[in-house]
Amino acid sequence: MPFLQKSYESLDTLAEAIGQAIRAPITIENRHHQLLAYSTHPDSTDPARIATIIGRRVPEAVIEDLWESGILQEVIDRDEPVVIPARMAVGLGERAAVVIKQQGDVLGYIWSLARTTPFSEQELTVLQEGANIAKKLLMTIAMHERRIDAELERFFLEVLATPVLSPSHRDRLNELAPIAVASRLTVIECAQPVTPQLAERLFYVLATQQAIEVVLHAIDGQQLLVWHYMKSDLAEEETALLQWADRFETQLRDKFIEAEPRLGISRRFFESDMLYAAMEEARRVTSLRRKFPYELATSRTFEQIGIYQLVPDLARRIGLRLETHPTIERLQAYDVTHHTELVTTLEWYFYFDGNVKRVAAHLHIHPNTVLYRIRRIEELTNITQVSLPERAAVYLAIKAGQYRQDD
C-alpha cells in the first residue's frame, strides 16, 4: 500500500507530495548537493535549509561537517533513510535523509526536516518510496546533464587548444560567461593522470565550492582546467580569491593525499580572448611550484609567484646571461672550499627580506650564525647593502641556475 503515486511530472511536485505525506519540509538535491526541488511548507525550518534554498546549494560548511562526521558516508552506504540528530554548530536541525542511487552511482538525496516529534517507521518508508520515484526523474536529468557536460568539456578543450579564438568560439563563450566579470583560469594539477573516478571526486569538491562559480571545466592529462569567477564584488575579488584558494587547496590536499593536487591560478581577465593566455599563466604557476615547492608553497596565483614568472624565460634565453653573477660565483667558490652555505643563506636572507630570525628558523640554525654568515658575505661581496633591483637580480640568478639544474 504505497503512500505516493507511481510517478510525478516534476521533482517539485514530488517534493510537495512527500512533504504532504509526512508533513515535514522536504528538499531534493543532486549528487553535488545542488538544490533540485523543495516543498513549500509553512512550518518551522532551520538555518541550513534556508541557506540551501537561498543559495540553491547546500552550504559548504554543512557538507564538510556531514563528511567529517561520517554521516553522509552512512547515508550513501545504507541506501535507505537515515535519521540524523541535530548538528547545531552548522545550523542543522534533526532530519532524515535518503540517498537516490542507480547501480551504485549516487544521483542525489532527499532530505526531510523533523517536526517536533521523531520520525515514525511509516514516514521513513515514504522517504524510501520517494527516493525510488525520484530515481527515474533524476536519471533523465543526469543523463541530459552528462551529455551537456561532455559536450561543453569538448568545446572548452577545443577553445584552449587554439591561441587565437575563432569568431564562432568567441560568440559561444560570450553566451556562457557573464559580461564584465573578473574571471580566472585555475589549473588543478595532480601527480598522476586524472582518471574518470578521480575526476568525479574532484568535480564533487569543485561543485560544492561556495565562493566560486564555475563557467567551464575540462580534464587534460594530469590537470583539471577550470574557468571560474568569484561571487564577491570586484573590489574584494582578489582577497576573496586568495582566501578561497588557500582553503580549497588545503581541502584538496586532505581529500586527495595520493594525488598531491596543486593549484595554479591565472590573473583575472574580462575577455574570453584571454583564455589561452590565462591557461599558460596558470600552467606556469603549477610548473614553477613543481620546481620550487618550498619557495612557492603558498603562492597559488600568477601574481603571487612574482618574478618567478620570469625564471623560465631567463633560464631559456641565454641572451640575458643573468645566471652568471660575479657575486654568486665568488660565494660559490667560497662555499666549495670552506664547506659553507653562503649562497643558500644569501638566497633565504633575500627571500625573507633581511629578517635574520626567519632565515634562522627556516635553515634551523642560530640567528647569530646567520648574522655571522651575512658578515662573511659582506666581506666577500658587499651585496647585502644594495637596493631591491640588484638583490632581486641576484635572487633571480640563483633561481635561474637551480631551474636549469633541475631541468
Next chain:
Amino acid sequence: MPFLQKSYESLDTLAEAIGQAIRAPITIENRHHQLLAYSTHPDSTDPARIATIIGRRVPEAVIEDLWESGILQEVIDRDEPVVIPARMAVGLGERAAVVIKQQGDVLGYIWSLARTTPFSEQELTVLQEGANIAKKLLMTIAMHERRIDAELERFFLEVLATPVLSPSHRDRLNELAPIAVASRLTVIECAQPVTPQLAERLFYVLATQQAIEVVLHAIDGQQLLVWHYMKSDLAEEETALLQWADRFETQLRDKFIEAEPRLGISRRFFESDMLYAAMEEARRVTSLRRKFPYELATSRTFEQIGIYQLVPDLARRIGLRLETHPTIERLQAYDVTHHTELVTTLEWYFYFDGNVKRVAAHLHIHPNTVLYRIRRIEELTNITQVSLPERAAVYLAIKAGQYRQDD
C-alpha cells in the same frame, strides 16, 4: 751656439743627450702623459719619476694635482720651460717642464728633475732646444698614431655594427686583446653629440686612467665606446671596476659639466664574440639611467642595474602583462581619491628594503608618516608582508609603467 745636435734618430738618444747637457734626469711624454723616453741618469730621482717609468705613464694622482694647481695649464700656455716647485704630496721633487707644441696642438712634454742647485738660464735653454728637436720626432709619431687610431676606430665601429663576428674580424681582435682577461665594454654617453674637440678631451682623461687598459675605443654619435680591462687580478676585478667607475664618473662630471657624461658598463667577457652583446648591455645601462636617474644614480654596471635589465622587455612585450598588478591598481585608486602618495611610498619602501628611515629621508617626510602610510597600504593590500619575488614583481610593475609613460 746650440747645445744639441740638429736631430736625433730616436727620442731615447735625445733624452740622453739633454740629460748629458744639463746633467739631470729627463723624461719625454706624449700628450697623454704616456712615457716615450727617459734618460738613464745615476743621480737621485723622485717617487713620481720612478712610478712614471715603471708604469710607463705619469700616475693619475700627479696629473690630477698638476691640473688642479694650474701648473700644467701654465706649462702649455707659456710654450717655454717652466720651473715647478716640489709638490711632495704627490711625490714630485722640483723640476722644469716644457711643452712640445705644433701649431697650438700639444704633442708632448719634456720634464727635467732639478739637481740640488736651481736651474740656470742655460739649462732651460737646452730644454727649449730639446723641445724643438723633439717636435719633429713627435710629429712623425703623432701622425702615425693618428692614422693607426683612425684605422682602429673604423675597425672597432665595424665590429660593433655586426652582431656576429666574421672570422677575419675575430682573428684581428684576438691579436689586439690579451687572452683570458676579463674585459668590459663601457659607454660614455653625453648630452650632446661628441665633437672632435670633446673627443680629444675625453680621450685625454681616458688615457690617463691608471686602473684600466684600453683595448679599443670609438665615437658613435653621443657615445664614446671603450673596450677595456682592469689591470688588477681577476679576483679583484669587480671591486676594482666599481671603484674605478665611481671615481671616473665623478671626474668626468667635474670636467665636462655641460656634457653630463654618464657611464654604462657591460658585464665582463672573455671572448671577443661577446663584444656586440656587451655593447648592448652597456647601452641598456645608459638608456635606463637616462630614464631613472635617481634610482640608478650609482648604478654603472649591468650587474648593478639588477632587474632594471628586464624593464624594457617587460614594457615592450605585453605577453607578460606585468604592469597591471591588482595591488598597484588599488593603491592608485586610493591615491587619486585621497590625494595620497601610497604608490610612491611603496615603491621606495621596497627600493630601500623596508628601511623606514631611508624612505622618509628620500621623500623628505617624517618617519612616522612612512609608518602610517605603510599601515594604510597593509590595510588595503597586505603586500608588504610578501616575500622578495612578489615584492620585486610589484616594483617591476611600477617601473614598467613609468618606463612606458616616459617613452
Next chain:
DNA sequence: GCCCACTTTGTGAAAAAACACAAAGTAGGC
C-alpha cells in the same frame, strides 16, 4: 693525532626600530 683556522652557539649589553598616543594640520561635503 694534534694543530689551526674557521664556524657555530650562547649570553648580556647597546642600539635601533616600531609602537602608542596626542596634537596639529588639511581638504572635501553638507
Next chain:
DNA sequence: GCCTACTTTGTGTTTTTTCACAAAGTGGGC
C-alpha cells in the same frame, strides 16, 4: 563656514634587533 574624516608630525615608551665577546665545536692538513 563648520564639521568630519583623514593625514602628518612630535614625544616618550616598548619591543626588537644587532653587536661584542666568549666558549665550544668542526674538519682538513701536516
